[in-house]
Amino acid sequence: MLRRRWRSAVSAPVAGLTALLVAFCAVPAAPAGAADVREDQRWVLEALNAEEAWKTSRGAGVTVALVDSAVDAEVAELRGRVTAGPVLGSDTFARADSTGRRHGTAMASLIAGAGKGGGGLLGVAPEARVLSLPMALDEDLPVTAGDDLRTGRDSPLARAIRYAADNGADVVSMSLGAYGPHRAEREAVSYALSRGVVLVAAAGNDGEGGYAEEKDTSFWSFPAGYSGVIGVGAVDRSGRPAPFSSGNLSVMVAAPGVDVPVVLPGGEYESSQGTSSAAALVAGVAALIKARHPEMPPDMVARALTSTAGPVPAGYDEHVGFGVVDAGRALERAGELMAAARQVTVAEDHRFGGGAAVGEPPRPGGDPLRLWLYGVSLACSVFAFTGAVVVLSRRTASR
Structure with missing residues (x-):
């Protein structure tokens, strides 16, 4: 039986569920209080220019679908704003204990954390809602005949993307990955894009592997790696590419992915490391844009993000894409793009140049008058020929 291995993009590389949970906290941090975590995350929000963006949008009215492990919807930062969707693939990460909700809760907090009281962690889109779509992140999922990796008709991720697109999601955040494309997933991505859903995914944590160092x-x-998906790499506090962050042409933009404070089940805080966190942060920025411009298509959202991202000397780099996302500038650019895209109506008496307005161009094909005359002539000829045949027939019969 074929097996396709899904990996969380939190920290590189991991093997099995136990390793995933250890690797999530690869950057240990002492538990922080609500006030302390707000100070600890300040550099993340400053790197994204989030406070400038909040003057315009805080994500109200937007739903971000989180394809990840299950989410602890009772933590203070997320209470009342998480909708649990169906379990997709294995139910390992849908169980009720904190282990099964660790990764999803952390990513949800980065997207839509709303703080608590005078402190607590703030997500990039603190007024957005989260649609939790639990899916196994680090398991060997069996692939049946209907799930062939090359011509398959279905996969857990494809089901998640389609469910999100059909159930009100404006943005889909995917902090996971697998090697090799899947036909059903490509089709699901195209389907979601056609419905105006922005797709964001972690680029992966293979930057320190032997192949990456050699090649x-x-x-x-x-x-x-799918066309239309916003691939996200990770940077550190200085804006440098994180050593673990995968580098290839799927990376469109970057965001903080080292020492990023997150909320864990039960309300505890810890620091995360990986392109998972970077992708969740960018999904939050996309939510801000969609809240301000609900009708903005996914390609235009991507353009707003890339055209305002932090400067890259060469214009593009495989590790950070077009640069670190700037939420404030991206929102401003999104407004400019939408204004330019609106159709401008011009009054009938206002035209470029003088003189009378040019009429409509002639319709393709023959001259209508000539065609009409030809038709009449043809009809008369047929009538005359028929009359002559009738007359001759009668004369012949009379003789």
């Missing part, structure tokens, strides 16, 4: 590029991870 100066990383294996592609999917869904980040």
Whole structure:
């Protein structure tokens, strides 16, 4: 039986569920209080220019679908704003204990954490809602005949993307990845994009692998590698590419992915490391844009993000894409793009140049008058020929 291995993009590399949970806290941090975590995350929000963006949008009215492990919806930062969707694939990460909700809760807090009281962690889109779509992140999922990796008709991720697109999601955040494309997933991505859903995915944590060091590029991870998906790399506090962050042409933009404070089940805080966190932060920025411009298509959202991202000397870099996302500038650019896209109506008496307005161009094909005359002539000829045949027939009969 074929097996396709899904990986969390939190920290590189991991093997099995136990390793995943240990690797999530690869950057240990002492538990912080609500006030302390707000100070600890200040550099993250400043790197994204989030406070400038909040003057315009805080994500109200937007739903971000989180394809991840289950989410603890009772933590103070998320209470009342998480909707639990169906379990997709294995139910390992849908169980009720804190282990099964660790990764999803952390990513949800980065997207839509709303703080608590005078402190607590703030997500990039603190007024957005989260649609939790639990899916196994680090398991060997069996692939049946209907799930063939090359021509398959279905996969857990494809089901998640389609469910999100059909159930009100404006943005889909995917902090996971697998090697090799899947036909059903490509089709699901196209379907979601056609419905105006923005797709964001982690580029992966293979930057320190042997292949990456030898070839100066990383294996592609999917869904980040699908066309139309915003692939996200990770940077540190100084804006430098994180050593573990995968580098290839699937990386469109970057965001903080080292020492990023998150909320864990039960309300505890810890620091995370990985392109998972970077992708969740960018999904939050996309939510801000969609809240301000609900009708903005996914490609235009991507353009707003890339055209305002932090400067890259060469214009593009495989590790950080077009640069670190700037939420404030991206929102401003989104407004400019939408204004330019609106159709401008011009009064009938206002035209470029003088003189009378040019009429409509002639319709393609023959001249209508000539065609009409030809038709009449043809009809008369047929009538005359028929009359002559009738007359001759009668004369012949009379003789």
